[in-house]
Amino acid sequence: MAAATGDRPRLEIRGACKRFGATIALHEVHLEAQAGEVHALIGENGAGKSTLMKILSGAVRPDAGAMFLDGVPYAPSNPQEARAAGVAMIYQELNLAPHLTVEQNITLGCERHVAGFIRRAADRRRISEVLTRLNRPDIRPEAVVKRLSPADRQVVEIVRALLLDARVLVMDEPTSSLGLADIERLFQVVEHLRTAGVTVIYISHFLEEVQRVAQRFTVLRDGRNGGSGELADVTLARLIERMIGRRVDEMYPRTPHTIGEPILRIESICGRRLPRDASLTLHRGEIVGLAGLVGAGRTELLRCVFGLEPVRSGSVRIGTLGAAAAAARGSPSLRLEQGVGLLSEDRQCEGLAVSRSVGDNILLSRLGPVARAGWVRPSVWRRTAGEWLARLDIRAAGPHQPARELSGGNQQKVALARLLHHDVDVLLLDEPTRGIDVANKAQIYRLIGELAARGKAVLIVSSYFPELLGVCDRIAVMHRGRLGPARPAVEWTGHELVAVAASGRGAAT
Amino acid sequence: MSTEPTAAARLDATPKSALRERLAAALAPFMGALVVIVVFYAIPPHPSITLLDLQTVAVHMVIVGIAAMGMTFVIVSGGIDLSVGSAIALSSVASALALRHGWPLPAAIVLALATGAACGLYNAALITLLRLPPFIATLGTLGFFRGVAKWISDSMPVSAPADGLDLWVRPVPAQSWLPLAPAVWLMLALAVFLAAVLRHTVFGRYALAIGSNEATARLCGVRVTRVKTQIYVLAGALTGLAGLFQFARLTQGDPTVAVGVELDVIAAVVIGGASLSGGQGSIAGTMAGAFLMAYLRNRCTVLGWPNFVQEMIVGHMIIIAVAADQWRARRAALR
Numbered sequence: 001m002a003a004a005t006g007d008r009p010r011l012e013i014r015g016a017c018k019r020f021g022a023t024i025a026l027h028e029v030h031l032e033a034q035a036g037e038v039h040a041l042i043g044e045n046g047a048g049k050s051t052l053m054k055i056l057s058g059a060v061r062p063d064a065g066a067m068f069l070d071g072v073p074y075a076p077s078n079p080q081e082a083r084a085a086g087v088a089m090i091y092q093e094l095n096l097a098p099h100l101t102v103e104q105n106i107t108l109g110c111e112r113h114v115a116g117f118i119r120r121a122a123d124r125r126r127i128s129e130v131l132t133r134l135n136r137p138d139i140r141p142e143a144v145v146k147r148l149s150p151a152d153r154q155v156v157e158i159v160r161a162l163l164l165d166a167r168v169l170v171m172d173e174p175t176s177s178l179g180l181a182d183i184e185r186l187f188q189v190v191e192h193l194r195t196a197g198v199t200v201i202y203i204s205h206f207l208e209e210v211q212r213v214a215q216r217f218t219v220l221r222d223g224r225n226g227g228s229g230e231l232a233d234v235t236l237a238r239l240i241e242r243m244i245g246r247r248v249d250e251m252y253p254r255t256p257h258t259i260g261e262p263i264l265r266i267e268s269i270c271g272r273r274l275p276r277d278a279s280l281t282l283h284r285g286e287i288v289g290l291a292g293l294v295g296a297g298r299t300e301l302l303r304c305v306f307g308l309e310p311v312r313s314g315s316v317r318i319g320t321l322g323a324a325a326a327a328a329r330g331s332p333s334l335r336l337e338q339g340v341g342l343l344s345e346d347r348q349c350e351g352l353a354v355s356r357s358v359g360d361n362i363l364l365s366r367l368g369p370v371a372r373a374g375w376v377r378p379s380v381w382r383r384t385a386g387e388w389l390a391r392l393d394i395r396a397a398g399p400h401q402p403a404r405e406l407s408g409g410n411q412q413k414v415a416l417a418r419l420l421h422h423d424v425d426v427l428l429l430d431e432p433t434r435g436i437d438v439a440n441k442a443q444i445y446r447l448i449g450e451l452a453a454r455g456k457a458v459l460i461v462s463s464y465f466p467e468l469l470g471v472c473d474r475i476a477v478m479h480r481g482r483l484g485p486a487r488p489a490v491e492w493t494g495h496e497l498v499a500v501a502a503s504g505r506g507a508a509t
Numbered sequence: 510m511s512t513e514p515t516a517a518a519r520l521d522a523t524p525k526s527a528l529r530e531r532l533a534a535a536l537a538p539f540m541g542a543l544v545v546i547v548v549f550y551a552i553p554p555h556p557s558i559t560l561l562d563l564q565t566v567a568v569h570m571v572i573v574g575i576a577a578m579g580m581t582f583v584i585v586s587g588g589i590d591l592s593v594g595s596a597i598a599l600s601s602v603a604s605a606l607a608l609r610h611g612w613p614l615p616a617a618i619v620l621a622l623a624t625g626a627a628c629g630l631y632n633a634a635l636i637t638l639l640r641l642p643p644f645i646a647t648l649g650t651l652g653f654f655r656g657v658a659k660w661i662s663d664s665m666p667v668s669a670p671a672d673g674l675d676l677w678v679r680p681v682p683a684q685s686w687l688p689l690a691p692a693v694w695l696m697l698a699l700a701v702f703l704a705a706v707l708r709h710t711v712f713g714r715y716a717l718a719i720g721s722n723e724a725t726a727r728l729c730g731v732r733v734t735r736v737k738t739q740i741y742v743l744a745g746a747l748t749g750l751a752g753l754f755q756f757a758r759l760t761q762g763d764p765t766v767a768v769g770v771e772l773d774v775i776a777a778v779v780i781g782g783a784s785l786s787g788g789q790g791s792i793a794g795t796m797a798g799a800f801l802m803a804y805l806r807n808r809c810t811v812l813g814w815p816n817f818v819q820e821m822i823v824g825h826m827i828i829i830a831v832a833a834d835q836w837r838a839r840r841a842a843l844r
Contacts, residue, residue, distance in 0.1 A: 332727055335730075349724060356718060360718065364726070365728075367714060374712065376711060
């Protein structure tokens with residue numbers, strides 16, 4: 001049964017355990033991946049994926065367990081040692097110096113030099129070689145990184161890892177900020193890596209994507225193994241079941257809702273750069289989706305409507321407010337007064353004040369009900385925030401816990417709770433389910449349905465088209481700043497949405 | 510919802526370790542101050558602590574303490590004010606000039622506060638209208654306010670009748686039933702009030718939220734420009750009050766006084782546990798920091814150490830306080 005050392009897997013993690021204080025992050029976790037394999041690591045947020053990857057990359061030391069690379073014991077005590085051993089991470093937040101060139105970034109810390117003078121020709125040749133091998137010769141080594149698209153920056157990171165002779169490459173949610181075309185190109189790069197014999201550990205919430213790109217999988221659930229095997233042998237439903245430990249009957253629960261009078265009228269809005277021309281009418285009790293590629297101008301449209309970005313021409317009318325109110329320059333505070341709220345696509349940098357408490361984050365936009373004459377009443381504050389935690393099933397130690405300590409899904413529910421506490425009539429949701437786990441996604445979909453049933457209007461921007469098809473009444477596609485007509489969701493197919501988003505054809509009619 | 514009872518139960522069951530940690534973070538500045546005080550007291554000679562010592566330290570802490578309370582609001586909102594020393598000099602000159610021209614005392618007090626508030630308003634205008642980083646804006650006004658103070662005083666100390674103001678800062682108060690000088694009582698009362706303002710008012714929450722994440726505050730409809738202006742004006746008015754006591758101590762308005770005081774003020778706030786990147790800080794901590802600064806200076810004087818030793822020690826107090834804060838933040842981020 002014991003295989004010869006030559007057959008040992010590229011990477012083996014055996015019985016990894018880690019606890020942080022009272023919480024057990026990992027318990028007896030195993031993972032095995034062969035050379036030339038894309039291995040998907042899947043699980044809900046908080047299941048222990050990132051802890052496991054931190055152990056693998058040397059950022060965290062395990063309490064127990066062992067790791068082997070090609071059969072050789074591997075116990076890095078810091079990320080440098082891990083890299084030297086051939087394990088590299090491509091992080092969600094990219095680690096590049098924006099002002100330096102591709103070449104300078106790639107060789108940073110490992111420049112080849114003669115007496116301190118960098119031998120640029122040698123470096124440049126090596127980099128061009130790898131870029132060609134990855135089929136991306138269009139990325140020039142002398143380009144400045146901040147001018148590259150997020151997708152290209154990711155390739156730069158991959159090149160950096162390859163030049164360090166990485167044998168194991170960890171990719172954490174590599175597609176979460178990419179558009180469809182870029183995702184395709186990334187998949188090609190991953191395929192190249194695989195055929196070159198690199199082991200790729202691929203972490204993603206997009207299970208369809210995982211099924212396409214990976215061959216084998218390991219599921220983590222509550223810090224324990226939830227199963228592993230060949231992806232070809234399992235269905236999507238089975239995978240989800242393994243992740244959350246039970247069956248999801250319905251991913252997109254629908255609450256019946258009736259559509260009422262118009263509440264938000266967007267009339268040929270043009271922003272500073274984007275959008276170029278967008279008109280849309282949103283009714284009470286209606287859920288409308290905005291599909292499109294990343295960078296098409298959907299986020300900018302929401303921000304123009306909310307008054308966060310200047311509107312060059314066009315108007316936004318809310319409810320029965322007349323043209324005068326529409327002409328007034330919008331600002332977030334004015335829009336909130338008028339009953340319009342925005343959920344930011346960027347939880348960490350904009351959506352939440354992560355160092356403040358969960359309670360403050362929920363109540364901040366409307367402290368009035370918990371204050372008297374400008375003084376916040378602690379007991380009312382605590383009770384009100386606590387009610388929201390319970391209502392949205394937010395897993396937090398209490399309203400005083402800093403928002404930073406919550407998982408992504410729970411943070412998103414905190415951001416949503418703020419809009420509910422403000423009791424806005426129009427919810428502008430920008431990528432409401434990005435980077436959060438399946439169970440929380442389903443809860444958010446249900447919540448959106450319930451809001452519509454209570455007469456709220458919801459406008460959702462999402463790059464994950466199946467969810468738009470699942471929850472929306474109508475869907476409009478934006479292409480290069482122009483918004484097409486909103487058609488009933490039943491008239492769209494996923495294929496059509498992708499086609500129109502990519503080409504713009506059909507959107508103009 | 511069926512999850513309600515469990516959710517409610519979870520709310521009550523705040524983990525003890527988290528509570529303990531929060532308590533530890535809140536008490537850290539006081540423990541730090543206590544350690545430093547004990548260490549410095551251990552250096553001989555150690556005379557028995559008398560009431561007079563405490564009275565002296567308390568009075569010496571008034572100027573930095575009052576200005577540091579304003580600075581706390583500025584720093585928790587993610588800002589910084591380097592112009593405090595100059596603004597103190599300017600308002601002390603302004604109040605001296607007023608008294609010399611025969612203004613009644615209340616009018617001179619109001620003038621000092623208004624001068625400080627005007628300085629704060631000017632800072633706020635530079636920061637919010639020109640969108641300058643607070644560090645640069647107040648670096649500029651550091652020179653500007655000092656220049657104005659010299660201009661209106663002809664670069665000469667302005668002597669003026671103290672009108673009883675000097676009694677406010679006399680270490681041993683005239684009234685025997687007051688163990689501490691009136692200015693100290695005023696500072697303590699302000700501290701209690703402002704601590705409540707920071708922790709328990711909508712304004713305080715907005716200040717903390719802006720410091721924690723300005724984009725979020727804007728998203729939540731907080732009128733960021735207005736709140737920032739209010740913060741700098743409040744800090745300015747407190748600086749004006751500090752300037753008034755600066756005048757009271759010297760009974761003259763000296764345009765060259767309080768050079769470098771901004772460093773003591775910022776040090777007091779940072780030692781008090783506030784984060785220079787905003788979103789964190791407390792008035793109680795700041796008062797502990799201000800007391801520590803005053804105690805250190807007093808102790809060095811008692812020990813007969815020259816001024817430059819004080820400066821070397823105080824400089825490192827800031828470094829140690831910030832290093833401790835960063836270490837704590839790193840550890841929190843690792844978990």
